[in-house]
Amino acid sequence: MEPVNQIDGRAYPFGQKNVDTDVIIPSHWLKTITREGLGRGAFETLRKDPDNLFDSAEFAGAPILIAGDNFGCGSSREHAAWALLDLGVRAVIAPSFSDIFSGNAFKNGIVTVVLPQDAIDRLIEVAQTQPIHVDLENQTVTTPFQDRFTFEIDAFRKTCLLGGLDEVGLTLARSDAIGAFESTVRADRPFLAKGTQVAAAA
Template sequence: MNPVSKVEGRAYPLGRANVDTDVIIAADHLKTIQRAGLGAHAFGSIRAEPGNVFDDPAYAGAPILIAGDNFGCGSSREHAAWALTDMGIRAVIAPGFSDIFSGNAFKNGILTVKLDQAAIDHLMAVAQEHSLCVDLDTMTVTSPLQDRFTFELDPFRRECLLGGKDEIALTLASESAIEAYERRTGT
């Protein structure tokens, strides 16, 4: 996993509440264990709508997504996080997230930022014309208009994201202790 310190750039101003994992990536794209290529199918049902934000060239390659409450609800498919990562999204800002999606996002290096609805509404308007910066070091979301919103994140998740450490890296950090245990127990 790549370390996450700052995510800067344009933000897709989606703003919809209750976007479930079926909307993020449809079930017919779950037959793969390959992460590459899923981004092209992300938000397929929304992309079918005329004038949708994902096909607007102004937001092409945006690393940030602004969503509504309960983002990532529905099934536990990790493919949703894979699709967002493949799209280039490194941070999602919303009033709330499904617990399972939040965990999958974290495990795939996506920063989930909870802000209240008033902040979301303001950032949706700002994102129409301006870039945003999500700074994990200072735990803030800022804009060129001098906006500054603070957020909280579990300290363990914060340190893992800053260090780029997923579950495998955390286990490997204890490799010598694991080997010593195996020698002692004969396993």
Template sequence: MRPISTITGRAIPLELNNIDTDVIISSEWLKTISREGLGEGAFASLREDPQSSLNQPEFSGAPILISGTNFGCGSSREHAVWALVDMGIRAVIAPSFADIFSSNAFKNGLIAGTIELAHLPRLLDAARGGVLCVDLINQCIVGQALDSIEFEIDPFHKKCLVRGVDEIELTLQSNAVIDDFERRERRSRINEIARPNFT
């Protein structure tokens, strides 16, 4: 994963609640295990509406998505996050997320930041008006016509995203400690087996 400190660019204002993983990427796309090309099928049902913000040229290639409550609910398909990343999204900001979606997002280098519901209308307006910056280090969103709005993110997820590591990479960084423990444990067991038992 690439380390993340800030994500700057246009933000797609998607003023909908309960966007489930089937809306993000429908089941017909689940036959692949490749992460590439899924952005093509992202939000296919919503894109059928010509007026959808997803179809507006000013939001083409936008790295940020602003949405309503309970984003990513539904099935646990990791393809939903893969599709978002493949279409160029690096941060999703919403008042709430499904737990599994948040976990999948972090594992794939996608920020899932939670804001207070009261801030959502102002953030959506700012997204329509210009460029936003999601500052992961300071956990805030700022813009040309927007003072700072704070967001929450799991501290462990934040630490890994800032460092650019997932759980496996984080574990591999402790290889020397793990190897040392395994050597000591192996010696201890060998000694235990070799020790005479006089009982």
């Protein structure tokens, strides 16, 4: 997972409420065996409109998405986070998120920022013409017009996002302690190691 801290750029002024994971990535895209290319299917039904936001040259490659209440509701498909990431989105700002989507986003390096509706309305207004700045370390969202909104985030999630640590990375960060424990177990209980070797040989 790539570390994430400062996210700068244009933001999709989306704003829709109750956007479920089937809207984010339709079910027929779930048959893929790779995460790559899922951005092409992101918001596919909405992109049938030739004037849709996600194919607008003005917002191409925008790293931020501004959404409405209850973003990511519906099924638990992790493909929704993968699709957003492949689209180039590294932060989603909304008044609230589905818990499962928020967890999936975090595990894939996407920052979910919760702000009140009045802040969302202001950011959507600014995003029409100007970039947005998300600062994870200082937990702020700012605009070129001196708007400054602070947000809360779980301390553990913040540490993982800043360090680019997913579950594998967290485990590897403890490799010295794990190795020391295994050495102690082999010395104190050699019969366990022998049993493992016999099982492996069998």
